[in-house]
Amino acid sequence: MMVGEKIKSLRIRKKYSITELSEKAKVSKSYLSYIERGIQKNPSLQVLSRLAKTLDTTVEYLMGHEIKVNKNGIPIDQEWLLLVDEAIKNGISKEDFSFYLDFVKFKNNINHDK
Known part of the structure; x- marks a missing residue:
């Protein structure tokens, strides 16, 4: 899948119109359209970065590096x-993992409130 196809697919998955994505990513609508249609095959890193951030993905994914994605199309690191x-190989249980997640959330909330 080419860069433009990936951008279009993610845009549709997020239910953005081409106008919405262009506004959110601060990329001209015509330039975005050229990218999606494959007319512009090598958009700048700056443009790709803004589009990736807006689409909750990575530049690497857009550039074609094979990255696993979750059911929402978001790349998995x-x-x-x-x-x-x-962690699993070392015996962590789901309960332990859940506890650590809750602890981190709690800690982040305390730090956020300061």
């Missing part, structure tokens, strides 16, 4: 998968 795999 391989480093995180390796960390979770390692």
Whole structure:
């Protein structure tokens, strides 16, 4: 899948019109249309970065590096998968993992309130 096809697919998945995405990512509508239709095959890194951020993905994914995506089309970071795999191999239970997540959320809320 080419860059433009990936952008269009993610845009449709997020239910953005081409106008909405262009406004949110601060990319001209015509330029975005050229990218999606494959007329502009090499958009700048700056444009790709803004589009990736707006579409909750990565430039790497848009550029065609094979990255696993979850059911919402959001890329899954391989480093995180390796960390979770390692935790499982070392015996962490779902309950323990859930506890740590709750602890981090609690800690972040305390730090946010300061």
